[in-house]
Amino acid sequence: MKRIREENAAFGVSCRSFIIEERSFMPCEDLLYGRMSFKGFNPEIEKLMIQMNSRGKKEEIEVDDKMEADVSDEEMARRYETLVGTIGKKFLRKRDQCVLQDEDEDGNSNTRPSKKAKRKFLKPQD
Amino acid sequence: MAAAEACVGQVVLPGDVLLLPAHPDEDGERLRLGGGAAPRGRLLCGPGLRRCAAGLLVTKCGLLRHRQTGGGAAAGGAYWVDSQQKRYVPVKGDHVIGVVTAKAGDVFKLDVGGSEQASLSYLAFEGATKRNRPNVQVGDLIYGQFLVANKDMEPEMVCIDSSGRSNGMGIIGQDGFLIKVSLGLIRKLLAPKSEIIQELSQLYPFELVLGMNGRIWVKAKTVQQTLIIVNILEACEYMTAEQRKQALAKFSGN
Numbered sequence: 529m530k531r532i533r534e535e536n537a538a539f540g541v542s543c544r545s546f547i548i549e550e551r552s553f554m555p556c557e558d559l560l561y562g563r564m565s566f567k568g569f570n571p572e573i574e575k576l577m578i579q580m581n582s583r584g585k586k587e588e589i590e591v592d593d594k595m596e597a598d599v600s601d602e603e604m605a606r607r608y609e610t611l612v613g614t615i616g617k618k619f620l621r622k623r624d625q626c627v628l629q630d631e632d633e634d635g636n637s638n639t640r641p642s643k644k645a646k647r648k649f650l651k652p653q654d
Numbered sequence: 655m656a657a658a659e660a661c662v663g664q665v666v667l668p669g670d671v672l673l674l675p676a677h678p679d680e681d682g683e684r685l686r687l688g689g690g691a692a693p694r695g696r697l698l699c700g701p702g703l704r705r706c707a708a709g710l711l712v713t714k715c716g717l718l719r720h721r722q723t724g725g726g727a728a729a730g731g732a733y734w735v736d737s738q739q740k741r742y743v744p745v746k747g748d749h750v751i752g753v754v755t756a757k758a759g760d761v762f763k764l765d766v767g768g769s770e771q772a773s774l775s776y777l778a779f780e781g782a783t784k785r786n787r788p789n790v791q792v793g794d795l796i797y798g799q800f801l802v803a804n805k806d807m808e809p810e811m812v813c814i815d816s817s818g819r820s821n822g823m824g825i826i827g828q829d830g831f832l833i834k835v836s837l838g839l840i841r842k843l844l845a846p847k848s849e850i851i852q853e854l855s856q857l858y859p860f861e862l863v864l865g866m867n868g869r870i871w872v873k874a875k876t877v878q879q880t881l882i883i884v885n886i887l888e889a890c891e892y893m894t895a896e897q898r899k900q901a902l903a904k905f906s907g908n
Contacts, residue, residue: 546696546697546730547674547696547697547698547699547710548697548698548699548706549699549703549705550695550698550699550701550732551699551701551745551746552701552745552746552747552748553701553734553866554747554748555698555700556698556700556701556719556721556730556732556847557721557734557841558721558846559841559844559845559846560844560845560846562747562749562797562844562863562864562865563797563821563822563861563862564851564861564862564863564864564865565859565860565861565862566855566859566860566861566862567858567859567860568857568859569859569860569861569873569874569875570861572669573822573861576821576822580821580822600679614704621835633899640744642677648893650903651775
């Protein structure tokens with residue numbers, strides 16, 4: 529026994545990190561869930577029994593199963609792309625809306641929009 | 655002082671030291687292990703055992719059990735002492751049946767058979783809010799689990815799990831019969847393939863709630879059926895399998 533201690537001290541490893549103390553019997557003996565019902569006396573409890581007792585084994589499988597979506601992820605992303613623009617337009621002032629339209633049509637975004645975007649108030653000439 | 659593996663299934667007494675096999679991480683010995691190249695993993699030291707310098711120290715008398723767990727947090731196996739007792743000591747995470755003895759403002763006091771009464775807050779039920787209080791009276795039976803249970807503090811119970819769902823916990827309904835049995839019997843009944851439960855389930859339709867504190871609540875269609883099940887549960891601790899089958903055969907005819 530002394531030799532093991534000395535060896536442990538030499539390697540700087542403590543046995544203690546490998547032993548977990550547990551006060552409860554549940555993880556040791558793998559006990560079932562405490563509420564039970566038989567022959568259909570309480571259908572909710574019977575459903576619960578199946579669910580709780582298979583929980584430990586089937587947890588991983590349940591997590592992997594995803595519901596099949598009606599709309600695929602790609603379609604959703606495409607829709608959102610245009611959706612942002614459509615809703616954003618609602619909050620633009622009327623003058624800015626024209627600018628936006630021209631930008632889409634032309635593709636040249638240097639000279640013209642800068643002129644048109646900053647149309648100032650024209651004083652009436654007498 | 656003996657090797658832990660040699661004592662599995664034998665009677666151990668408090669004060670016995672069980673030696674564990676050598677540390678697989680010691681450099682000089684790695685080659686010797688042969689087939690077990692992967693590290694042993696953590697060992698679970700269950701009820702009745704404590705860590706000590708050399709290995710495990712036994713603190714209760716009983717049979718030493720061992721289980722080789724497949725994976726998870728305690729790969730490497732679990733050792734525990736299978737002891738018999740009637741008195742329950744609250745343990746965190748255990749599901750127990752408590753009897754409400756007092757209502758003190760926002761907290762219920764429950765008798766769980768331990769040295770102290772457990773406290774249960776009225777918010778610890780599913781769907782309970784400050785306005786929507788659960789309808790709990792003195793004398794009601796509650797099935798819940800321990801949130802806090804150590805020797806320094808008063809035990810605290812809750813009737814919901816970590817995600818807020820009740821999962822069958824809460825107030826146990828009307829009628830039925832509550833009995834007190836030893837803790838060893840409860841573990842026998844809760845074992846994965848318990849013959850007693852399987853045989854009883856063939857008898858009548860009934861409902862059963864088993865608390866780890868030694869309390870069992872039974873409810874069947876008639877009072878007579880309930881009493882029959884209660885008597886069988888109380889007696890089956892000391893009956894052999896043969897005697898139990900004979901006793902059940904008498905009633906299955908009815």
